[in-house]
Amino acid sequence: MNIYDVSEKAGVSIATVSRVLNGNPNVSDRTRSRVLKVMDELGYTPNVFARGLGLGTIQTVGIMCSDSSDPYLAHAIYYLERGLKDYGYDSILCCTGSLLDNKRQYFDLLRSKKVDAIILAGSKFIEPRVRDNGYILEAAREIPIMLVNGFLEGENIYSTLCDDRMATYKATRELLQSGCRQILYLFTSFSYSGTCKLKGYRDALTGQGLSVREDYIHHCPKDILAARELLLSLHESGLHFDAVLTSDDTLAVGAVKYAHAAGRRIPDDLSIVGYNNSSYAVCTDPELTSIDSKVEALCTTTINTLMGVFNGGNVPVRTTIAADLIKRATTRF
């Protein structure tokens, strides 16, 4: 007995049943009555998380992120809020900063508000050490936890991820095929997503029988001028590189500025690949080839999964979405 049976017997779409369950006002009284009658006849009991029907739910979801002014997260929050509103849910926004203590404190505060679910936006929300995420696992006993491009194993935790490993794997392959041989890799974070991106770079090199040189892999703060300075200092130290692959457009913009400062021609002399295909990608001259990490699709899928959880359906605990490589003028491919 599930939502599909109710939908079929009542002669309405699953979306309509979902709206009735969630107390969404965009359903006529007649339809609502019919759906509720069918549920009664079929003995359908919505999942413990489908606390709709105006009973014990505040129709509100908490959205947590480390920093809502980061362009990637700002877009994620926008799409999440719009998606939730479409289903009649409000969004409580909570920006935690990056300190674990604050994350934990704000998380508990949100839980105390009896929100219907919590969405953690961004890979950086999950801590690298497993035990530091215990508070999230604990909360998942009571409400569904949705991760946008983050991953944490546990019951009632659902992840929607961009296939970051495959994205950097393909970009590295394309760089190699276009003749680049000394590809520098710059990254901003050791998060789950950050680890996948780095792995894609490594796998592409070893897959071609090339060795991975650790002096070609560098951590850099997410800052345009920091990336420019880092590359200038690597250049001055005598390191030769003919491509820069980055985990974020911010670093790729810094790479373009490095090339200008060092008098290197893009892409003849130096290829550059960004990540996120943000508005930064068209700021520079030449414009950035960048990996589109599909933030809108990630957020839409997260919301759809959450509504599935609310409605007691069988939903995947992990959904992976493929990235796109958007080719512009900083590469020869």
Next chain:
Amino acid sequence: MNIYDVSEKAGVSIATVSRVLNGNPNVSDRTRSRVLKVMDELGYTPNVFARGLGLGTIQTVGIMCSDSSDPYLAHAIYYLERGLKDYGYDSILCCTGSLLDNKRQYFDLLRSKKVDAIILAGSKFIEPRVRDNGYILEAAREIPIMLVNGFLEGENIYSTLCDDRMATYKATRELLQSGCRQILYLFTSFSYSGTCKLKGYRDALTGQGLSVREDYIHHCPKDILAARELLLSLHESGLHFDAVLTSDDTLAVGAVKYAHAAGRRIPDDLSIVGYNNSSYAVCTDPELTSIDSKVEALCTTTINTLMGVFNGGNVPVRTTIAADLIKRATTRF
């Protein structure tokens, strides 16, 4: 009888009285009792909006904006949310898009949640036609409405504004003093803020006895490539200009890209000034001179004013903050 009297007699800071009024848990039981006793003795009744003490308030403020992924608004939302949390308030975020019908609908939805106040972030939230803002005036009869860099006259409506007119006035003056004579003005919006910025440009020219040529004033979508194309087409039409002043960094980035495409040297041949001093300002080569519109100060002041309203204090209905001109490499000053 006001909060200051309570603070003095109880021997605690105004912030502490405010915390007691707002039910903030970061007050010891002893202090809370003392403050409440003094209020009782003095016959102090907090303003109707100071519905703290856990009575009838959900300790939640609605933040509305047209588009939370816009970099300026993304920063505003971040600072507002952090500021509200410092005072123990949650934030319900609501992105409305730009259509009046949606703004109105979402606004009413927020009111129905009995939020303690609504903050409207960004000048674009207020409609140019007075009658279109009637629903905001109506809501202000029940809860305080705070405008971040927007202006609407009405009781219980409080504005915190950047002095946009003075900012463009000064920037235009500096361009003139550095030898520019044909200053193009590009703007994105006819909002209150947009009108002030344009006025500053006009006033600076007429103040120097120069005429304002309407063919030097152009509306442009907030889009880097649209600005580049507009300038290229003006250039090709034979219009001569030696400076571009813009109402948004996005347009200024487009102007840098136009200069590269048209082979014009910055700043010798063309000066460019951005607005908002966003991260775009350091994306380009050369980096943008830009007006810092002080979004953090605007948000902090908005929250402080709101807390003053909650506590029944006398608060200014309009606060204006001066902008800064951040000089980088796209101008000769």
